[in-house]
Amino acid sequence: MKLKRSSRLVDITAFLLQHPHQIIPLSYFSDRYESAKSSISEDLAIIKDNFESLGAGRLHTLAGATGGVSYMPCMGRQEAEQLLGKLKEQMTRADRLLPGGYLYMTDILGKPEYVNAIGRLIASVYIDEKIDAIMTMETKGIPLAYAVASQRSVPVVVVRRTSKVTEGSTVSINYISGSSKRIQTMVLPRRSLKENARVLIVDDFMKAGGTMKGMMNLSREFGAVVAGMAVFVEKKDEQRKLVNHYTSLLKLSITETENTLKIEDGNVMERLSDCSAPIKNA
Amino acid sequence: MKLKRSSRLVDITAFLLQHPHQIIPLSYFSDRYESAKSSISEDLAIIKDNFESLGAGRLHTLAGATGGVSYMPCMGRQEAEQLLGKLKEQMTRADRLLPGGYLYMTDILGKPEYVNAIGRLIASVYIDEKIDAIMTMETKGIPLAYAVASQRSVPVVVVRRTSKVTEGSTVSINYISGSSKRIQTMVLPRRSLKENARVLIVDDFMKAGGTMKGMMNLSREFGAVVAGMAVFVEKKDEQRKLVNHYTSLLKLSITETENTLKIEDGNVMERLSDCSAPIKNA
Numbered sequence: 001m002k003l004k005r006s007s008r009l010v011d012i013t014a015f016l017l018q019h020p021h022q023i024i025p026l027s028y029f030s031d032r033y034e035s036a037k038s039s040i041s042e043d044l045a046i047i048k049d050n051f052e053s054l055g056a057g058r059l060h061t062l063a064g065a066t067g068g069v070s071y072m073p074c075m076g077r078q079e080a081e082q083l084l085g086k087l088k089e090q091m092t093r094a095d096r097l098l099p100g101g102y103l104y105m106t107d108i109l110g111k112p113e114y115v116n117a118i119g120r121l122i123a124s125v126y127i128d129e130k131i132d133a134i135m136t137m138e139t140k141g142i143p144l145a146y147a148v149a150s151q152r153s154v155p156v157v158v159v160r161r162t163s164k165v166t167e168g169s170t171v172s173i174n175y176i177s178g179s180s181k182r183i184q185t186m187v188l189p190r191r192s193l194k195e196n197a198r199v200l201i202v203d204d205f206m207k208a209g210g211t212m213k214g215m216m217n218l219s220r221e222f223g224a225v226v227a228g229m230a231v232f233v234e235k236k237d238e239q240r241k242l243v244n245h246y247t248s249l250l251k252l253s254i255t256e257t258e259n260t261l262k263i264e265d266g267n268v269m270e271r272l273s274d275c276s277a278p279i280k281n282a
Numbered sequence: 283m284k285l286k287r288s289s290r291l292v293d294i295t296a297f298l299l300q301h302p303h304q305i306i307p308l309s310y311f312s313d314r315y316e317s318a319k320s321s322i323s324e325d326l327a328i329i330k331d332n333f334e335s336l337g338a339g340r341l342h343t344l345a346g347a348t349g350g351v352s353y354m355p356c357m358g359r360q361e362a363e364q365l366l367g368k369l370k371e372q373m374t375r376a377d378r379l380l381p382g383g384y385l386y387m388t389d390i391l392g393k394p395e396y397v398n399a400i401g402r403l404i405a406s407v408y409i410d411e412k413i414d415a416i417m418t419m420e421t422k423g424i425p426l427a428y429a430v431a432s433q434r435s436v437p438v439v440v441v442r443r444t445s446k447v448t449e450g451s452t453v454s455i456n457y458i459s460g461s462s463k464r465i466q467t468m469v470l471p472r473r474s475l476k477e478n479a480r481v482l483i484v485d486d487f488m489k490a491g492g493t494m495k496g497m498m499n500l501s502r503e504f505g506a507v508v509a510g511m512a513v514f515v516e517k518k519d520e521q522r523k524l525v526n527h528y529t530s531l532l533k534l535s536i537t538e539t540e541n542t543l544k545i546e547d548g549n550v551m552e553r554l555s556d557c558s559a560p561i562k563n564a
Contacts, residue, residue, distance in 0.1 A: 006288065009291045010295045010329050010332040013292045013296055014299060014333075014338055017299055017300075018398075046288050050292040056296055099447075102447050104473075106440075106473075106474065107437070110438045112428055150394040155389070155394070165380065166387070189388055191386075191388075192388065
């Protein structure tokens with residue numbers, strides 16, 4: 001259909017938001033709107049300016065015969081700080097503390113607006129990394145993993161505690177939980193990861209990091225490469241963590257008497273990428 | 283910041299797509315762009331025309347002092363048919379059949395582009411229903427439930443097989459699995475559903491419907507109302523189903539010898555709403 005600029009801007013914006021980290025040839029849009037590629041290029045320049053000044057992400061245009069455009073969602077520092085502030089406020093309510101020093105987060109992780117925003121923030125940290133899959137452990141980490149995966153257009157692989165008949169043949173490893181010191185098992189379907197795949201591990205909560213370390217080892221069993229690790233909340237003052245180089249959004253401490261909790265920023269702001277940075281290896 | 287029309291169109295489109303089924307006051311946009319409300323109204327008219335003609339969904343503007351705009355994602359018939367065609371093609375591969383007549387769907391349900399599209403299709407069926415929460419059973423249904431919930435901006439409640447210490451006090455019921463006839467338990471945190479909440483139940487796979495029926499009963503324990511039920515794949519030719527009035531995207535049959543499978547359309551096309559229909563009870 002033939003469309004005016006104003007209509008094209010609406011449609012291209014919607015399309016790019018729904019196809020992040022994919023290279024869309026300019027011919028896709030010029031065919032769709034029966035417009036010259038030069039007009040599409042002008043449309044994209046307007047959208048690029050907006051995305052970059054309003055902090056929605058980067059728009060990367062590739063010139064030449066294989067020319068195209070790729071949208072990379074990125075959360076700016078200001079929005080990231082606002083999000084962390086809102087999450088801290090929600091998390092600091094006293095009735096979240098459960099017996100045994102556990103924390104009730106089911107309501108927060110049940111709301112798509114929080115989950116999707118957390119996913120966008122984590123994706124922004126790893127915007128310059130090549131990522132082929134998001135890995136998580138069932139079950140609380142699953143929504144966060146899909147939220148990150150949606151921003152990257154890559155699949156999620158879910159590690160389970162026991163093998164399921166519906167998943168075919170599996171690879172399993174034993175690992176030692178960092179906090180309880182118990183031997184546990186984790187299982188992944190054999191078909192779920194390719195060799196050399198670059199994996200970003202995402203989880204909701206980290207105590208000593210035993211589960212994270214288990215997922216690192218499991219990735220290696222598949223010949224995959226761990227490109228990054230991110231958790232929503234890490235517990236502070238546990239014994240030395242079993243993993244390094246991870247991103248955390250929030251840090252939780254619970255007092256000795258287990259009556260009060262404190263929530264601080266994790267390290268995410270230090271690790272956040274510059275949304276307007278030039279693209280590496282372009 | 284003061285913005286031109288072209289820039290406003292890009293920004294409003296992005297904002298609406300990220301805030302479905304929420305009423306956004308016109309003043310939000312007029313303040314944000316330092317523009318007159320009449321200009322914003324013209325922007326919205328352009329966006330509305332586009333969304334409706336391109337099948338992205340409905341834009342509902344409310345006049346008056348409480349005036350605002352609400353975006354309701356809706357998948358048109360053509361896109362729905364294309365999606366079902368793609369899913370059928372993916373599902374019909376012979377190596378999906380596992381021993382015992384189970385089906386390997388982990389790869390499809392691991393891809394955010396499929397999961398999000400299925401979520402958009404299910405949300406389109408229930409576009410005219412008031413929905414307060416999406417309910418699912420762990421673990422395969424979780425990604426689909428979040429995909430639907432993201433289109434509606436409502437929370438997800440995840441029913442579990444055993445209670446978790448991190449979820450506080452719970453309500454549990456026993457139910458009889460429709461296909462294996464075994465007694466099973468399902469559990470939901472007490473804080474997760476309010477009385478009279480309208481619940482849309484979403485799951486990945488249905489055999490006889492025992493799990494669905496269990497979730498209906500569990501909803502009633504909370505005084506909630508089941509506003510709808512949807513599954514990605516239902517198994518055909520099982521004994522009489524234990525539930526009625528559900529939506530299914532695909533229907534699976536497996537031959538006696540369990541060597542071949544057949545995938546047909548479910549009832550979703552019959553139940554799909556008209557994206558351009560006037561809004562009920564507006």
